[in-house]
Amino acid sequence: MKRIFRLFGLALATSAIISCTPGGANGNSSSSSKKSAAEKAYVAPGEYDEYYGFLSGGFSGQVYAYGFPSARLLKILPVFSQDPQSGYGYSEETKPMLETSYGFIPWDDLHHPDISQTNGELDGRWVFANANNTPRIARISLTDFETQEIIEIPNSAGNHNSAFVTENTEYVVAGTRFGVPIPQKDMPIKDYKGNFQASTSFISVDQETGAMDLAFQIRLPGFNYDLAHPGRDKSHGWMFFTTYNTEEAHTLLEVNSAERDKDFITAINWKKAEEYIKEGKGKIEKAKYAHNVFDSQTHTATSTMKDEVLVLDPAELPGIVYFIPSAKSPHGVDVDPTGEYIVSNGKLSANVVVHSFSKIKEAIDNENFVDEVYGIPILDFDETLAGIVEQPGIGPLHTEFDERGNAYTTFFISSEIVKWDVKTQEILDRHDVYYSPGHLSIPGGNSRKPDGKYLLSMNKITKDRYLPVGPEMNQPGQLFDISGDKMEMILDFPMIGEPHYASMIHADKIKDKSRKIYRLSSENDHERVVKSSKDVRIERDGKNVHVYMGMIRSHFNPDNIEGIKMGDKVHFHITNMEQDFDIPHGFAVMGANNSELLIVPGQTKTLVWEPQDVGIYPFYCTDFCSALHQEMQGYIRVSPEDSDIELSWSLDDDVHTN
Amino acid sequence: MKKIVLSFALLGLLVGCGNNENKKTTQNSSSEKPKTEQKEEITYDKVDGVAVDMDNKGVGPVDSVEFADEIDQDLAEKGNEVYDVNCLACHKTDKKFIGPAPKGIFERRSPEWVMNMILNPERMVKEDPIAKQLLKEYNGSPMANQGLTEDEARAILEYFRTL
Numbered sequence: 001m002k003r004i005f006r007l008f009g010l011a012l013a014t015s016a017i018i019s020c021t022p023g024g025a026n027g028n029s030s031s032s033s034k035k036s037a038a039e040k041a042y043v044a045p046g047e048y049d050e051y052y053g054f055l056s057g058g059f060s061g062q063v064y065a066y067g068f069p070s071a072r073l074l075k076i077l078p079v080f081s082q083d084p085q086s087g088y089g090y091s092e093e094t095k096p097m098l099e100t101s102y103g104f105i106p107w108d109d110l111h112h113p114d115i116s117q118t119n120g121e122l123d124g125r126w127v128f129a130n131a132n133n134t135p136r137i138a139r140i141s142l143t144d145f146e147t148q149e150i151i152e153i154p155n156s157a158g159n160h161n162s163a164f165v166t167e168n169t170e171y172v173v174a175g176t177r178f179g180v181p182i183p184q185k186d187m188p189i190k191d192y193k194g195n196f197q198a199s200t201s202f203i204s205v206d207q208e209t210g211a212m213d214l215a216f217q218i219r220l221p222g223f224n225y226d227l228a229h230p231g232r233d234k235s236h237g238w239m240f241f242t243t244y245n246t247e248e249a250h251t252l253l254e255v256n257s258a259e260r261d262k263d264f265i266t267a268i269n270w271k272k273a274e275e276y277i278k279e280g281k282g283k284i285e286k287a288k289y290a291h292n293v294f295d296s297q298t299h300t301a302t303s304t305m306k307d308e309v310l311v312l313d314p315a316e317l318p319g320i321v322y323f324i325p326s327a328k329s330p331h332g333v334d335v336d337p338t339g340e341y342i343v344s345n346g347k348l349s350a351n352v353v354v355h356s357f358s359k360i361k362e363a364i365d366n367e368n369f370v371d372e373v374y375g376i377p378i379l380d381f382d383e384t385l386a387g388i389v390e391q392p393g394i395g396p397l398h399t400e401f402d403e404r405g406n407a408y409t410t411f412f413i414s415s416e417i418v419k420w421d422v423k424t425q426e427i428l429d430r431h432d433v434y435y436s437p438g439h440l441s442i443p444g445g446n447s448r449k450p451d452g453k454y455l456l457s458m459n460k461i462t463k464d465r466y467l468p469v470g471p472e473m474n475q476p477g478q479l480f481d482i483s484g485d486k487m488e489m490i491l492d493f494p495m496i497g498e499p500h501y502a503s504m505i506h507a508d509k510i511k512d513k514s515r516k517i518y519r520l521s522s523e524n525d526h527e528r529v530v531k532s533s534k535d536v537r538i539e540r541d542g543k544n545v546h547v548y549m550g551m552i553r554s555h556f557n558p559d560n561i562e563g564i565k566m567g568d569k570v571h572f573h574i575t576n577m578e579q580d581f582d583i584p585h586g587f588a589v590m591g592a593n594n595s596e597l598l599i600v601p602g603q604t605k606t607l608v609w610e611p612q613d614v615g616i617y618p619f620y621c622t623d624f625c626s627a628l629h630q631e632m633q634g635y636i637r638v639s640p641e642d643s644d645i646e647l648s649w650s651l652d653d654d655v656h657t658n
Numbered sequence: 659m660k661k662i663v664l665s666f667a668l669l670g671l672l673v674g675c676g677n678n679e680n681k682k683t684t685q686n687s688s689s690e691k692p693k694t695e696q697k698e699e700i701t702y703d704k705v706d707g708v709a710v711d712m713d714n715k716g717v718g719p720v721d722s723v724e725f726a727d728e729i730d731q732d733l734a735e736k737g738n739e740v741y742d743v744n745c746l747a748c749h750k751t752d753k754k755f756i757g758p759a760p761k762g763i764f765e766r767r768s769p770e771w772v773m774n775m776i777l778n779p780e781r782m783v784k785e786d787p788i789a790k791q792l793l794k795e796y797n798g799s800p801m802a803n804q805g806l807t808e809d810e811a812r813a814i815l816e817y818f819r820t821l
Binding site: 517519520521531532533534550552553554555557577578579580581583626627628652 | 742747755797798800802804
């Protein structure tokens with residue numbers, strides 16, 4: 001009876017909390033709005049968040065999966081940087097993922113995760129993301145939550161305006177920031193103008209498997225290209241890029257690339273490009289780039305070096321590329337859900353410029369050009385204009401949309417987000433952020449179907465927002481409820497690395513298909529898998545010793561190994577034989593120069609260990625797996641090179657030799 | 659402490675909400691009161707030292723298993739394959755290892771109990787008196803839930819008949 005009272009008490013207390021909440025979205029006093037903000041961002045223990053958010057890590061090189069509105073960090077998804085926690089980029093199976101034409105690269109700068117789309121709606125199949133420094137595009141599976149593919153982009157430098165997907169994920173598009181000589185060659189930097197060039201790359205995506213292929217590149221003048229977005233709905237088939245440094249300066253760009261009053265939006269008609277390709281147009285050029293694929297069935301990645309690419313020259317093939325004069329030094333170029341409005345965020349301009357796709361189309365159809373540069377027509381600024389958001393703030397960077405006809409733009413310099421009406425360009429609301437926002441994200445906010453409940457502002461500067469932790473502070477994420485007329489800030493949290501961009505999606509599109517285990521019987525074709533304890537063994541191949549090891553709560557099989565000699569390279573091929581959700585085991589051996597392995601049920605991973613001295617070396621499970629986790633350990637004996645100790649392995653009293 | 663009491667109360671409620679069959683099974687297996695009064699009737703298994711109770715069907719989805727007189731060799735072979743991948747790491751067939759050996763299992767456990775232990779180990783070690791004793795006997799090493807289907811578990815039982 002007491003129990004029942006307690007439960008009722010709890011229920012009453014809960015309902016009291018709910019019913020006593022004052023204010024709400026329109027609450028005026030600061031105390032009431034704080035309470036309501038806390039409630040809005042609160043997700044009770046055991047409850048799920050309504051949205052996934054995939055935030056880029058910027059210079060961390062990874063993607064972070066968060067739950068929103070709570071901003072709970074769900075998982076770190078290693079992409080372009082080695083991850084000693086999971087062993088990504090350290091395990092033999094994943095090392096090929098980080099191969100490039102420059103060799104193995106353990107780090108990159110990951111900027112813009114974008115979720116795959118079908119009919120212009122986010123579909124939750126994959127996230128694509130770009131490596132900015134050594135140009136690459138990655139595909140992350142939203143079933144396995146693992147990076148499954150990375151393709152290098154040749155003829156590119158500073159892969160910034162990437163990885164944006166067209167509305168049926170026909171292509172992932174990757175642009176280039178820096179002009180460079182194509183092909184690369186030794187030449188004076190001062191001869192940049194007219195000699196350096198740029199590329200945009202169209203990477204096709206297999207709709208079943210997600211497999212990527214560099215379908216074609218379009219060669220462009222050596223301007224700097226900053227961001228991009230695909231057309232959608234009525235402008236589907238087009239791709240828009242912001243272009244700066246049309247001056248083609250090669251030094252002190254801070255001054256020299258800002259001489260002109262206007263820069264360009266580069267509009268690319270990729271359907272036209274496809275027509276030319278069908279007609280056999282375009283040139284195959286030599287290019288060296290790596291294509292790395294992780295096979296979830298063999299749990300092993302392979303890296304292949306490719307050697308050619310199809311290139312289209314828009315000066316020779318008219319109708320593919322047009323330049324639209326736009327706001328000075330634009331950062332983001334964003335397309336509204338109808339595909340009609342193309343918003344150019346001129347970061348050195350006081351205004352936000354809105355172009356009309358219908359007008360662009362009309363000007364092109366009428367060949368209403370004011371000039372051309374490098375054989376590419378330039379449209380008339382006024383002829384393409386839908387309107388201008390006058391003096392909305394200073395330093396506009398990025399705009400996303402809700403499903404109610406509103407746009408939301410970040411202003412870096414004036415540290416605010418401004419909400420405005422897409423059709424009338426009338427300013428409706430503004431809210432300070434702390435401080436200096438770069439990008440913002442609304443679930444589906446760059447698709448045909450936004451889900452405008454929340455907005456995440458990813459800010460660059462932290463200063464006094466959190467407890468100080470030395471000179472470097474994590475950057476602030478600020479979450480808004482945008483369901484009402486006024487934006488309401490409901491959460492402020494430090495993020496990891498430098499999130500440049502995020503893609504948010506309703507959890508229902510992902511959560512039920514998230515993988516739980518790999519079935520050992522049918523989903524692990526690793527060439528060195530241990531499917532049964534009968535497969536446990538050790539094989540010597542010269543100096544290479546292959547240990548086929550199994551692990552299950554809570555022991556390794558084998559857990560005693562002798563007969564390893566100095567100069568040997570020991571390959572631990574370890575299979576987690578658990579078949580239950582969320583029972584990973586870890587593996588670490590003393591003195592290993594790489595990382596641990598974290599192995600999920602049914603998976604096999606390999607760590608290579610080169611002992612540095614004779615002795616007895618312990619290994620153990622690093623992930624608390626059961627009450628007997630601390631007992632999950634073993635020993636490996638390393639003997640002198642000339643020793644005659646026979647290779648043997650055992651678990652309990654079962655001793656084996658070859 | 660209060661929290662602990664509360665969560666137990668909740669657990670009680672949750673358990674109470676389980677399907678009726680399970681409830682009955684639990685009641686059957688825990689209707690040991692008359693038995694505890696006649697202690698001399700309890701026999702202990704020589705292999706695992708845990709009480710033998712052939713009437714205990716365990717807690718889980720299975721309430722009845724029929725064995726044909728003849729062993730189905732095809733089914734036993736399939737069971738052997740499933741066993742090698744999913745069970746062998748902890749259960750040697752003929753001697754005590756991480757967990758008990760399955761040899762002679764049907765002399766000390768009912769087939770239903772064995773299937774429920776395979777399919778529903780988390781609840782078994784919490785609620786079933788024999789599973790609880792076994793957990794203690796085997797140093798707290800948990801029986802892993804290997805996510806097998808009822809058909810796979812049934813095949814394993816047929817394999818056990820051949821041991």
